[in-house]
Amino acid sequence: MQRPAFLVAARTANNPRSGIREIFTLANDKAARGETVYKLMIGVPDVKTPDTVIDGTIAALKEQKTQYTANAGIAELREAIARQVNNAHGLSVEADQVIVVPGAMAGLLFANLTIDPGNRILVPTPGYPNYKMQAGLTGLELLHYRLGIQNEFQPDLDELESLLDSAGAPIGAILINTPGNPTGTVFNEETIIGIARLAEKHGVRIISDEVYKDIILDAGLEHISPAKYAPDLTLLVGALSKKYSMTGMRVGFLIVPKHAIKDTEVLGEATISCAPSICQWGGVAALEGDQSQVEGYDAQYRQRRDAIVEILAAADMNFTRPNGAFYLMVDIGDAGLSSRDFALRLLEEKGVGVAFGSDFGPIDPEHPLYAECDRLVRIAFCSGSMDELRVGTERLCEFYREQCA
Amino acid sequence: MQRPAFLVAARTANNPRSGIREIFTLANDKAARGETVYKLMIGVPDVKTPDTVIDGTIAALKEQKTQYTANAGIAELREAIARQVNNAHGLSVEADQVIVVPGAMAGLLFANLTIDPGNRILVPTPGYPNYKMQAGLTGLELLHYRLGIQNEFQPDLDELESLLDSAGAPIGAILINTPGNPTGTVFNEETIIGIARLAEKHGVRIISDEVYKDIILDAGLEHISPAKYAPDLTLLVGALSKKYSMTGMRVGFLIVPKHAIKDTEVLGEATISCAPSICQWGGVAALEGDQSQVEGYDAQYRQRRDAIVEILAAADMNFTRPNGAFYLMVDIGDAGLSSRDFALRLLEEKGVGVAFGSDFGPIDPEHPLYAECDRLVRIAFCSGSMDELRVGTERLCEFYREQCA
Known part of the structure; x- marks a missing residue:
């Protein structure tokens, strides 16, 4: 049978x-x-992959740093990440807001899991295809906002506001990605400020995919994170992957507002235990070593x-x-x-x-x-x-x- | 304000x-x-952590094997895992059924995501606390089955059957864990066969947490996977973590039935991209090297x-x-x-x-x-x-x- x-x-x-x-x-x-x-x-x-990363990871292997770390990552890396984003991007992040994850994709997944299923999420369009995949897995509904080539792929704040005002299921988050994939666009500071104000006005969190935050191609241009203007509403997703050319080593992070630490830190234990221990040490070497x-x-x-x-x-x-x-x-x-x-x-x-x-x-x-x-x-x-x-x-x-x- | x-x-x-x-x-x-x-x-x-793993991982680092791998893992590791489970546990798994994941927790998460939200999942009780956490995240409802100390923590097939027959939301899976945490119990072969038959009769998948499959403490005793008796219904979750004392290196796997490969392989891309590349090479060295x-x-x-x-x-x-x-x-x-x-x-x-x-x-x-x-x-x-x-x-x-x- x-x-x-x-x-x-x-x-x-x-x-x-x-x-x-x-x-x-x-x-x-x-x-x-x-x-x-x-x-x-x-x-x-x-x-x-820089010698600092290779050497730092090899040292961790030789020292048998091969067992589970704390779910949110080793303190040394959490501190190094907080220092980097504070120094490079003018933020005021403390180490306990940093959750180390095995790559930015896991950080985005965690961010989506902070939203009630059935809620909508505003995603940049064109945008990274995995945003669609993750919405499907986490039970969120996609609402697309436009990045037009005629506007050099900067979002239109009026359009964002009208989407936030639109009828339907509640909107859980505005997802932004700057510098952007696939556009290469760095959002203007006024745009970031505008998005932060919209988020505050509508009580909506911002999921900020900043995986490319350290790759800026024009001198004088700066990466601006919404965490600078709306720290209590921003979930900042980053990774060491692209800057340090270590995409396979799976070291990413999620920075959560202080009020959300307790409610989100459980996610690591429930999903991925921890980011790879030895690669976390490689990450410390990356951030703290010679640049x-x-x-x-x-x-x-x-x-x-x-x-x-x-x-x-x-x-x-x-x-x-x-x-x-x-x-x-x-x-x-x-x-x-x-x-x-x-x-x-x-x-x-x-x-x-x-x-x-x-x-x-x-x-x-x-x-x-x-x-x-x-x-x-x-x-x-x-x-x-x-x-x-x-x-x-x-x-x-x-x-x-x-x-x- | x-x-x-x-x-x-x-x-x-x-x-x-x-x-x-x-x-x-x-x-x-x-x-x-x-x-x-x-x-x-x-x-x-x-x-x-054995020298084989340390040396294999260091070699991968020196060869700059530090970039993304295929979402389901490197072919060498998928083949090595298939060989290991086939040789050690009498299975007939092909390499393309093996999805490498960053630790068994991610494999369990993938398995849960193959079930429709709102469905119930039968979990061993006492059982690993993370089963509860993951059910919450993936929208599944828990149905507890009993592992009694008087029965040496073996499940009762009659109780399982009556739970499968119980009214309520559909049952998506029977989750089993052998050797078990927290009990240390290795399920009997008759129990495994019985569970496989129940799963077939009720059209329910088996999520088999076999993280401890290689740690058997009594000579002559064998680990039996339900994949041996119900290969088309079993999602086998395993890891190199415990046997090779490499819990922090995040190399686990999910083995899916052939009919489910196409529908589940997308999960890696959508959630974790891939398991850490260098640790995957360490895993190959673990499985293929001197034991x-x-x-x-x-x-x-x-x-x-x-x-x-x-x-x-x-x-x-x-x-x-x-x-x-x-x-x-x-x-x-x-x-x-x-x-x-x-x-x-x-x-x-x-x-x-x-x-x-x-x-x-x-x-x-x-x-x-x-x-x-x-x-x-x-x-x-x-x-x-x-x-x-x-x-x-x-x-x-x-x-x-x-x-x-």
């Missing part, structure tokens, strides 16, 4: 698949067949950004010059292809891998912001040689022109 | 606190004051178990001799104290730290199984010297006699 196998719950089975992953797999398959592929689709830095190796990394990202921007400008493409992170959005809407088809054909015909915009948009193709996202593709410039990035970008422009012709 | 701070959602804020942690903190405070403390309350092995260092660990646990059992038996205590893991439950019900008060006073008056039974029971003190759990305290014997364990156990017996007198 054939017994029925169990069904996986809809919240998991119907979770949207990542389009970046689709392109990534296809690009790897193509490369495996010996074809040349220009990989402009992935957000994994190819700069070295000269790391400071060179921004210069590399800047050079790459400038090279790509020059090519796109020369080709008369519509795009926004990013001033943070290592991503850039290009408008390919007039090519007459969906962004996914554009990306698939670009890979097939020109060997160039990019992420497609609809992946960063609403799930529902009928949503008005879907079409806007579907006009865009994302270039990531954190890895690959200058030649690879240049040729890849040139081929993208070439393919676009061919489609528009 | 004073703005209201946000409230943390009930699913998080009301999550039950761990009593083990309470005692652990008090014991540490006492030790910090210079007082002698016999720590019998924690499940963190104090045997060395002689590790094999000695079981002998240590066995010696410790035997010493404690001898003292408890000589003192005429009511307890169950554990045959797996490194825990043991002692009946202190006739002392006339709640298990928490017993543990608090035992620590205060005799300097002995144990975990209290009600922490492993239902949250509701009116639940019939609460009182049963409240008659028990747990001794952990994975750490400390033989002297510490002996004196601690003797003092526990002494304190119990004093209360009964």
Whole structure:
């Protein structure tokens, strides 16, 4: 007799698949067949993990620091993180507000779990696809706010306010991401202040994804956290992953307002026990050690950004010059292809891998912001040689022109 | 004007606190004051992390294997885990059924997320407190089944069946834990077969927490996984943490039935990205390397178990001799104290730290199984010297006699 196998719950089975992953797999398959592929689709830095991190982690291993740490992380790392955000971003965070987590994704998950299921969460659009996945898992409903290319992907405060005023389930949080993925946009200080005031006025928390907070590509520009203006309402999510090129070592953090420490610190025990002990020690070494190796990394990202921007400008493409992170959005809407088809054909015909915009948009193709996202593709410039990035970008422009012709 | 701070959602804020942690903190405070403390309350092995793991992880660090891995883990580790469970426990698992996660807690979380919110989950009682925490976070309702000391903490199949037949929300899973925490009980093969048949009959999945599967304290006894008898219904949760004394390195796994691979593999991307890359390589070294260092660990646990059992038996205590893991439950019900008060006073008056039974029971003190759990305290014997364990156990017996007198 054939017994029925169990069904996986809809919240998991119907979770949207990542389009970046689709392109990534296809690009790897193509490369495996010996074809040349220009990989402009992935957000994994190819700069070295600094010696400070490697050495600090090895020392922890040799000292057998291999057992559970406190759920919220080792005191040394919590203190180092508080010092870093206070010094670099003008905050007033105490170490006991810092919860160390195995990567920023876990920090976002914790932040979502502080919201009642059924509530809505305002997410930037285009925005990181995992926001959609996590909302599904934690029982939150998505409400998309617009980041328009014509506004250089800065949010519109009036639109945010009207969404906060809209009817429906209560709004639990405004999620912001600055510097942004996929846009590379650093939100203006006035925008951050405006969001902080809106959050206060409506009694809504801010989940601030600041994973790229230390990657600012323009001198004189500063990363501003809403924790500076609304410390009691901000859940700040960060990680050492990108700045220190240690994405696989899983050291992230969530900074919670003082009033929320007691009610959120239980999450670590209930979900992940703790971030990897040895990597936490590597994180201390990263933050407290010599920064000269790391400071060179921004210069590399800047050079790459400038090279790509020059090519796109020369080709008369519509795009926004990013001033943070290592991503850039290009408008390919007039090519007459969906962004996914554009990306698939670009890979097939020109060997160039990019992420497609609809992946960063609403799930529902009928949503008005879907079409806007579907006009865009994302270039990531954190890895690959200058030649690879240049040729890849040139081929993208070439393919676009061919489609528009 | 004073703005209201946000409230943390009930699913998080009301999550039950761990009593083990309470005692652990008090014991540490006492030790910090210079007082002698016999720590019998924690499940963190104090045997060395084997050289294979340390060396394998250092090699990965030196090779800069510090970036994201595939969400489900590196192929080498997935294959090594499949080989290990197949060889050691007679399963037929393929590598693509193995999802590597940052510790077994994350694997349990994934397993719970495969169940529709609102469903019930059958949990062993006494059982690991985190089962309660996770049910709260994932929107599942707890249904407690009894592990009675008079039955050496083996479940009663008739009781399980009547719970499966009970009215109420659908039952999504039977959770089992063998070898068990806090009981040290290894479920009989007939029990496992019975549970597999019940699961098939009722179309319910089995979440099998096998974190201690490799720690069997009696020669000739074997760990049996329900995946052997109900492979299409079993979600097997395991970790390298306990056997290889690498709890802080966060390498666990979830083995899913073939039909569920596609629907569950998305969870990694949506929650934790991946388990720490370098620790995954350490895990490969653990499983594939020389096992002689590790094999000695079981002998240590066995010696410790035997010493404690001898003292408890000589003192005429009511307890169950554990045959797996490194825990043991002692009946202190006739002392006339709640298990928490017993543990608090035992620590205060005799300097002995144990975990209290009600922490492993239902949250509701009116639940019939609460009182049963409240008659028990747990001794952990994975750490400390033989002297510490002996004196601690003797003092526990002494304190119990004093209360009964």
